[in-house]
Amino acid sequence: EAGVVQSPRYKIIEKKQPVAFWCNPISGHNTLYWYLQNLGQGPELLIRYENEEAVDDSQLPKDRFSAERLKGVDSTLKIQPAELGDSAVYLCASSLDSARGRSEQFFGPGTRLTVL
C-alpha cells in the first residue's frame, strides 16, 4: 500500500514568490491534514479536511496561505507571497476517519521550504 505522497521534497524560492505543495493521501482516508514543522519543534496544524470540507483552518494564515481539496482526495497548499519566516517543513498527513475516533495519522515525508 502506498503511503502519503508529497511533492516536491525540497523547494528554494526568493521571498515574495509564490509556492505550492501537493499531497496525495492514502487511498480511502477521508481526513487530510497540513502541518508546519519548524526546526526542533513538533508539527503544528495548519488545516484539516474531512473529505473536501475544511473543518479546521483556524491556524492557517489566510492572508497569504490557501489550501484546497477539490475532489476530496489530493490537496494543494499555497503560499503567496512567501516570507522569510515561512521557511520550514510542510507535512501532509491522512487518517481513515477522525470523526469516528480513528485518529492514527499517517505522514508524508514533507516538503522542506527555504525562502531566501
Next chain:
Amino acid sequence: SQQGEEDPQALSIQEGENATMNCSYKTSINNLQWYRQNSGRGLVHLILIRSNEREKHSGRLRVTLDTSKKSSSLLITASRAADTASYFCATAPRSNFGNEKLTFGTGTRLTIIP
C-alpha cells in the same frame, strides 16, 4: 501552539539500555499518541493510549498515562541504533463531536550510541 512538552529535550544512551521519555500536557484529553520521526522523514505512529487506560505495551514500547498529573511516559527497552530519532507525544482533546485534532509536543531527540 504546542500542547505537550517532552522531557528531556535530548537523551543519549548506550545501545541495549532502556530509554524513558516523558510528556506533560495541559488540557483534558481523549487519547494520547506517541510518534517517531527519523531525520528528514515524516512522523510514524507508534502507539495510542486512551484516557481510561493506564498502561499499554507494543513490542519493546511501554506507555503509561497518568491523567491526574496530565503526564505520560514512553519506555523503549533494549534500545537499538535504529531507535535513534525524535519522539513526539500528541494529544487529542476531549470532545463530544468525535473529531480528534492532535496537538504535538516539542519532542525528545534520542541518540543510541552503538
